[in-house]
Amino acid sequence: MDDMIEQPAAGNDGGGRRSRSEGRGAAARRASRSGGGPGPSLPYITRKIGVYEVLDEEGLQLIERNADTVLEEIGIEFRDDAEALALWKEAGADVRGQRVHFPKGLCRELLKTAPKEFTWHARNSARNAHVGGKATIFAPVYGPPFVRDLEGNRRYATIEDFRNFVKLAYMAPSMHSSGGTVCEPVDIPVNKRHLDMVYSHIKYSDKPFMGSVTAPERAEDTIAMAKIVFGDDFVEDNCVTLNLINANSPMVFDETMLGALKVYARHNQASVVSPFILSGAMSPVTVAGTLTQILAEVLAGASFTQLIRKGSPVLYGTFAASISMQSGAPTFGTPEPSLVSYGAAQLARRLGLPFRTGGSLCGSKVPDAQAAHESANTLNMTLLAGTNFVLHAAGWLEGGLVSSYEKFMIDQDQLGMMQKMAEGVDLSENGQALDAIREVGPGSHYLGCAHTQANFQSAFYRSALADNNSFEQWEIEGQKRIEQRANALCRSWLDHYEAPPLDPAIDEALLAYIQTRKDSMPDAFT
Numbered sequence: 001m002d003d004m005i006e007q008p009a010a011g012n013d014g015g016g017r018r019s020r021s022e023g024r025g026a027a028a029r030r031a032s033r034s035g036g037g038p039g040p041s042l043p044y045i046t047r048k049i050g051v052y053e054v055l056d057e058e059g060l061q062l063i064e065r066n067a068d069t070v071l072e073e074i075g076i077e078f079r080d081d082a083e084a085l086a087l088w089k090e091a092g093a094d095v096r097g098q099r100v101h102f103p104k105g106l107c108r109e110l111l112k113t114a115p116k117e118f119t120w121h122a123r124n125s126a127r128n129a130h131v132g133g134k135a136t137i138f139a140p141v142y143g144p145p146f147v148r149d150l151e152g153n154r155r156y157a158t159i160e161d162f163r164n165f166v167k168l169a170y171m172a173p174s175m176h177s178s179g180g181t182v183c184e185p186v187d188i189p190v191n192k193r194h195l196d197m198v199y200s201h202i203k204y205s206d207k208p209f210m211g212s213v214t215a216p217e218r219a220e221d222t223i224a225m226a227k228i229v230f231g232d233d234f235v236e237d238n239c240v241t242l243n244l245i246n247a248n249s250p251m252v253f254d255e256t257m258l259g260a261l262k263v264y265a266r267h268n269q270a271s272v273v274s275p276f277i278l279s280g281a282m283s284p285v286t287v288a289g290t291l292t293q294i295l296a297e298v299l300a301g302a303s304f305t306q307l308i309r310k311g312s313p314v315l316y317g318t319f320a321a322s323i324s325m326q327s328g329a330p331t332f333g334t335p336e337p338s339l340v341s342y343g344a345a346q347l348a349r350r351l352g353l354p355f356r357t358g359g360s361l362c363g364s365k366v367p368d369a370q371a372a373h374e375s376a377n378t379l380n381m382t383l384l385a386g387t388n389f390v391l392h393a394a395g396w397l398e399g400g401l402v403s404s405y406e407k408f409m410i411d412q413d414q415l416g417m418m419q420k421m422a423e424g425v426d427l428s429e430n431g432q433a434l435d436a437i438r439e440v441g442p443g444s445h446y447l448g449c450a451h452t453q454a455n456f457q458s459a460f461y462r463s464a465l466a467d468n469n470s471f472e473q474w475e476i477e478g479q480k481r482i483e484q485r486a487n488a489l490c491r492s493w494l495d496h497y498e499a500p501p502l503d504p505a506i507d508e509a510l511l512a513y514i515q516t517r518k519d520s521m522p523d524a525f526t
Helices: 025-033 057-074 082-091 106-113 159-171 193-204 216-230 232-237 255-266 287-308 335-351 369-384 405-421 434-440 450-455 471-476 482-496 504-519
Strands: 076-078 094-096 099-101 118-120 129-131 135-138 146-148 154-156 241-247 270-279 314-317 319-323 402-404
Touching (some): 057 099, 082 094, 159 482, 216 232, 216 504, 255 270, 255 287, 314 335, 319 335, 405 482, 434 450
Parallel strands (some): 270 314, 270 319
Antiparallel strands (some): 094 099, 146 154
């Protein structure tokens, strides 16, 4: 067996269906206060602030009409999947070869059975997340084959890196999911690594996790392992995994993505149907043209889930970036993708589907000022758009090629600020602070008044990484840049990591399943 095996922890809560204490005890709280470990985990965000909208009713209707035109006149290809084509023909679509033309209103009618909101269950029920409505869920970076490690090296990712990022996501207070492919562990054969990845999410975190989509049989393995944790009936009746289904833009769904989508939809698991858009390459260069194509692709892919199983959960997703018209390289944090995401969020709400976009995206090669401003531009837009599921919320570097430990720590700090921002304005008696204003009066200060003393610990978000001391103090402490402080904090977190309890019987069953599956096939590296 691979070196992924560790001794199981005792005292599990039975797959998350029995409650346990949320914190890690007084020692962890002391470590947190001293900078040794993170603070207590926060629940998913329930936004108390409004959304920012860029399209009026006329504009929204225009995009919707144009998307209907694309669906009916141009069509969407469902490649190399005879079952999908047969299902569309039976549903009333005009199937010509591998291209499906949709009568106006067909996709929207099918989507009436998709839930507007649902619960994403974790093995620890205290970590369950609400998907849709005013909820926002942060999940880490997804997909990079490389990491930038704590020694400053850019190298291929390993399963040890994968475990570390799952641990960090588990420990990050404002991270609500351990994510999916937090990096690609290339030290394990391609056809077997998904088993180690799913196991790592279950073993090293008790937050909700994402499943494998790189082949239908790997999606089936995810379902089988989820059923070991949650039970067969529970999985069939509840969402325990979200799964990223990318359209092969422009206007194509390929056999791999369709195969994974069908597996998850049949088992009532959520598909995040998400066109991957680099405007100017995979969509028109204009915002309106890109929004039209995204809506058409999502309508086709999302409604297909309902042909597989009515009522299966599905999200309206988009990944939007622009490209440099000089080099062709993707660019991030720029105005046009933000306008796309704002508009797509409005269209998703009109369609009645939860929405995915955004994150902490950048094109920078290291966690520098470019990485910071591009990520901040993207993340602020993500929150204000009213996004329900945020992939790539922490750790993304180099246009998605790299998962960075230091960038993860900087980003998760920003997520805490977003969580605070989403709370909105406190209008309670304490929030109004009239007693403080009366006590202080004209010409004095609020530092010593009773209201300040009662509220100072929670009044403002306190960053674990930002240095707000004097120049002299900063100089005495070594003149450290934020990436150096992030490096030290990351090392400290990993040193203080404690695995969440997992029932030894469940752990044993998972490892036995993995061993059986690995023994059933030769290693493949492509």
